[in-house]
Amino acid sequence: MTDAAKHGFTTKQLHAGAAPDPATGARNTPIYQSTAYVFKSPEHAANLFALKEVGYIYSRLTNPTVGALQERIAALEGGAGAVCCSSGHAAQILALFPLMGPGKNIVASTRLYGGTLTQFSQTIKRFGWSAKFVDFDDTQAVADAIDDDTRAVFCESIANPGGYITDLDAISAVSDKAGIPLIVDNTTATPYLCNPIDHGATLVVHSTTKYLTGNGSVTGGCVVDSGKFDWMASDKFPSLSQPEPAYHGLIFAEALGPMAFTFHGIAIGLRDLGMTMNPQGAHYTLMGIETLSLRMREHVKNAQIISAWLENHDAVEAVTYAGLPSSPYHSRVAKICPKGAGGLFTIQLKGGHDACVKLIENLELFSHVANLGDAKSLIIHPASTTHSQLSDAEKIAAGAAPNLVRISIGIEDSDDLIADLEQALSK
Structure with missing residues (x-):
């Protein structure tokens, strides 16, 4: 799409990365269900493999349907590129x-x-990596945790499960001073509610499974690069700033500039790790994004109404929704998420763990599933499911204490959702 930066969000979510198919005139992006692509000549093939030309080689690396999705998400996030x-x-x-x-x-x-806490605290150890976990409300603690071996700072814009909002401006100031990239998981906020790159993020990651697709049909992920980080400023990132043996000594940052990280993610990351998105999944996500702004407005509206109702319910001890004036994160909404605090929050029940179980068992419209960001309303007890591998102290620090449930508010009529919660809470 030409001049994508000049268009509004809703126009971008419909048009960015997509154009009528040049061969058939098909208006929707086709599902290019192809493993490989015919080269124009031996020279063309050699140039593609040497990164001298951009094009399609093999669908583990690049695919036209997935490529359209990458362009769309990058446009919505204001990034230079996406994988x-x-x-x-x-x-x-x-x-x-x-x-x-x-x-x-x-x-x-x-x-x-x-799952992210487990990936960072356990799984990445197998690569020889490690993670230090810090309360990001304490920016001095974040700064103190950074040492000579730190290579990234990682947070969520709106944290799952509690809906807490991170002060991205304060955290990016810390990471900038240390000369390391800030990675922000923007899954829960989506680019409609929050643009982490505008607040200093270097990279933005998504589970496209959630709000971007919005219908619970496919899994997927995305990494968006701001294109603004100077990988050559230090020797901390040799994969990007030093010669790459697999590409005849190519220095990605030097040769590819703002697109260095994106090309590395495809040419090295997808090539060697094989974490490929399938084209049909990309197609479903492209379709979902077309209604993202409409859905997010309904998610926010419903969450505001229902969280306020729950806060005054006799069975409820506390509600964590940042959109409520009582939330300690309420002041961050206007700065970080000016269009609303999202559709995710937790409620603590006075009856503790047993009350949480009974609530879930008696709900009729809410689906008890390990997902969020669906158009339908969802609920789960994090302490016994998504955060069950953590210690009690870690559960509390993560906002997943045993006496709470996580609610992902959908786009149903709010009166119907309140009636369902009322009848279940009464039992």
Whole structure:
């Protein structure tokens, strides 16, 4: 799409990265269900493999349907480029892969999705990487945790499960001073509610499975590069700033400038890790993004109404929604998420764990699933599911205490959702 930067969000979500198919005139982006692509000549093939030309080689690396999605998400986030992959967890590894090495670490927020906490605290150890977990409300603690081996700072814009909002401006100031990239998981906010790059993020990751697709049909992930980080400023990132043996000594940052990280993610990351997004999944996500702004407005409206109602319910001890004036994160909404605080929050029940179980068992419209960001309303008990692998102290720090449930508010009629919650809470 020409002059994408000049268009509004809703126009971009419909048109960015897409154009009528040149061969058939098809208006929707086709599902290019092809493994490989015919080269024009031996010279063309050699140039593609040497990164001297841009084009399609093999669908583990590039695919036209996936490419359209990458362009669209990059446009919505205001990034230079994007790489789509098989899941949100794949996106996190893909984002870290060019930055890390044995003995290197990341500084990460304590308020993260349970699976991310496990990936960072356990799984990445197998690569020789490590993570330090810090309360990101304490920016001095974040700064103190960064050492000579730190290669990234990681947080969520709106944290899962509690809906806490991170002060991205304050955190990016810390990472900038240390000369390391800030990676922000923007899954829960989406680019409609928050633009982390505008607040200093270097990289933005998504589980496209959630709000971007919005219908619970496919898994996927994405890494968006701001194109603004100077990888040559230090010797901390040799994958990008030093000769790459697999590409005849090419220096990605020198040769590709703002697109260095994106090309590395495809040419090295997808090539060697194989975290490929399938074209049909990309197609579903492209279709979902076309209604993102409309859906997010309904998610926010419903969450505002229902969280306020829950806060005054006799069975409820507390509600964590940042859109409520009572939230300690309410003041950050206007700065970080000016269009609203999202559709995700937790509620603490006075009856503790048993009350949480009974609530879930008696709900009729809410679906009890391990997902969020669906058009339908969802609920789960994090302490016994998504965060069950954590210690009690870690659960509390992550906002997943045993006496709370996570609610992902959908776009149904708010009166119907309140009636369902009322009848379940009464039992």
